[in-house]
Amino acid sequence: MKQRYLIIIGLITLFLAPLVLPTFQITLLNYIGLYALVVLGLVLLTGVGGMTSFGQAAFVGLGAYATAYITTTEQLPEWLSWTAGSPWAGLLVGILLTAVVALFLGAVTLKLSGHYLPLGTIAWGISLYYLFGTMSSMGGHTGISGLPSLNIFGISLDKGEKIYYLIWAILMVAIWITSNLLNSREGRAIRALKGGQLMAESMGINTFRSKMVIFLISAIFAALSGWLYAHTQRFVNPTPFGLQMGIDYLFMALIGGAASVWGALLGAGVLTMLKQWLQDFLPLIMGGSGQYETIVLGLLIIFMMQRAPGGLWLILVKLTPVSWRNQHRIKVDTSAADLPRQALPKKGDLLLEARHVTRRFGGLVANNNMSLQLHAGEVLALIGPNGAGKSTMFNQLSAVDSPSDGEVLFLNQSLSNKTSRQVAQMGMSRTFQHVKLLPTMSALENVALGAHMRGKKGVLNALFHLERDEEQRLLKEAQYQLNRVGLGDHLHTEAGSLSLGQQRILEIARALCSDPCVLLLDEPAAGLRHKEKQALAGLLKKLRAEGLAILLVEHDMDFVMNLVDRIVVMEFGEKIAEGLPEEIQTNPAVLEAYLGGAE
Template identity: 70%
Template structure:
């Protein structure tokens, strides 16, 4: 096994190569590196959007076109409207205008497109990508299909970047700045919210993440990366026409992100480099091989994509990382960080949750019929019943995943029926899930820190530029405290997916506790647990009850429930058939009939 290298050594060597490359390489290869940098900037946005956020876009080339055409028009037009004349003639002012314009367009398109899901989302990006492409070629002010010429070079400190080796450094400064800010963003509260999108909207919203906002954030950031690439491209080429901004180029950008490693920040650079170099080789070799000219490289790329999707779905970056191993720096916790503020728990015995006559109908099916229950602070209430009794539906009515057809749900004396999961979670209700919803490649610490999302407020810009470190230390310390509280301290830095099922369920409880709730909703937490794990879980729940936490427990394991809870509510066919102490419910004829099919 090769010895792992320090990240600083690898980065230093890479920076040195970039510094020397344009001084020693022929102009052709410098140009090739320039295009790799431009393409990688767009692919980086797709890594954030598609690889991390799970949103597939085929339209990024259109955003490149917005950046290119904005600067082309502003720097070549002889007459501009009075309100825009101040930006005329200056590439740097044109960059600012282009970024604002692109962000605005992206926000409008995102507001329409991001409401779509499944295969409709990529189809939507294809639709506006094609529309913008034809718009570029149709408007006379943009030069039609002929394009715009005479774009001036970028001037930096009075020096004009007229040659490829001159603009080389600017392109790579833009790319490296985008790489580092993206890495910083992902290593933050905002970044965990973005990564939580892949864990499912229900889970993310239950942890207080505004999923619509997070989706819009990465959509706009990806568009801004593409805009900056278009700006650089226009001043490198000194000419623009619609050809580089079509749908086929948008697909190529997505191909770069996937080939490099759609979930890896540095994979964008690797993918752009591999595709650009291989494309150049194929364009030189294949016509000679076949004896005629043609776009044969497209066929090869199609086959390559199929092979990669079958054999290396994580892209080439994991393979490259094994060839050049880099030491992984374990995150350190700041013991001196100030603890997060905690809300006072309600007085023991106070009713914190009350459901009154809750009915939920799905067409002709009545899933919950006039269901009522209440939970007090410092109490564990079990909601039990046979499969199909309507327990999960009731759970969803309480937690905000669904809205009752009629009836009322009060939490801390306030009606919550019809409110979203995020708003209810902010009030002090937190939950786990019947089927574990974790981010398996993230560490235990980071998964639990998602639960503390609502207890921070630093946004995208502070995260990207490392201005959120004090708050981040407090959030991670809180996550570590909850991990220790549930007995998983030795696994704090392990990947969540490496834990046994029982430990994953305990991890979900730690994540819920990180939100500082006064009421825990646990959906079958003992499912799949071994005897010792159930004992540990029961001990944890007793400890939480002793601290004054209210707990609503949906469970099938009667032995686990009856030895733990204070009261039991039994459901069958959507209705409550019994309520009382565990020993009373166990003797109830209606309950025995529901579970055993009858009594003698």
């Protein structure tokens, strides 16, 4: 059975549910739909983007209180008089208010890292919660009652079984647009956040923008849930918008699968039903009233995080036949138009230059008066014993770090005050000493990340599936680069299941996908078998012949000597020799510094 048939059956079941289920069960389904909408935002923010938020309940409150104020206040301020007390105007005001608040809080909070980020979300979540309770215009802790029911085409949604259809229709649309987003160029940029900011920025991705996008979308989903909640209950008070509910939303995401779109629905359903069941039966077992369900749920969450960190949805997916899972494979349209390519500089043109670069870390001088040049159609090796300062120099050249003195020029432009993302956009691409891939993404998707800068379609196009032509061009380019480096048979293989040598080759394919003129390789042959090294050397020679400039830091001297045009040797942060491979092999200073201590 194909997945689309299961979806059709599920939609038919949802449609028929109010016709056969009792009112209480419909009420539970309404709550599940409302919760799932919030958790869907957490899938983007926490599961995919790697940013833990405890404050989503506060955004639910913004949506709920905005429409409550609009629809129940007898004398609205003049600047809100246009709303005429309409719940639909309340939706618009709630979304706009939430977007403004989210942009402000995101600008402040998303710059935090580590444990400071979730602590920051707790802080503003609690602040908004107490704001709801202390504003007399919002009814204080007593709340606001008398909200009108929603009305669509003259039909009043004044009962649970009526508003049920609106709740689940909105949820299905939200799931659809979220799936569209994640399966797009913008979605890959969002997923790249988990691979580390350095890797993503080096692919030309504006990581702060990507964070703001998913923070804003998750906040709007929460506000939409709050609007629906307010007109379902027709009453709001601060209680459902506090920190405890924010924690519950995170629990739902963890149970269902924090990185799974459909896991949001599964997690919301499981936790809601389980909590209801525990509230009914635990008092009978324990012989008294109390929040026993909270204790049991806490223990279950700990058990799940240990045994099933990917959530229940991932377990269900693994139980399905392989043929079903293969339906999710990305299809590449080989008839799509090729991406435009930049003309490579003429052979011998100076592309990258370091002029008297010195880098100090306090009293430690990691690089001292380092100079080197890299020309088009040349392979240059940077070698030296452990602690020579090669990695620091590599970071200066790629704009990850800035020199204390001296300067680095790329295409005759100084890299001072430029970010690694800006340098990537200029035509420089790189790999990493420690492989930085997204292990659960396919090889094809990992390589397509390298083409991020070569696409233009934005978030709105991705949400509504309007970027398919461009997406196919990017995927075709990724497939071409994988074939180019000899990994064409692994298009749909998860990157994490490839050997270390294959992962390094995959990084090179990703770097080539950006169409660079300069390629910086950090130990590309590490972990490769003999035949893989031969294939890599053949590839680099081919790229050199095409006019690409390549700088590499490498351990394997046999690999270096048989490949490169020139070598720069470092020791204690300084250049001690530069020349042809045969000159370096006989240089007394190199022999003294390097032999027996080579990396």
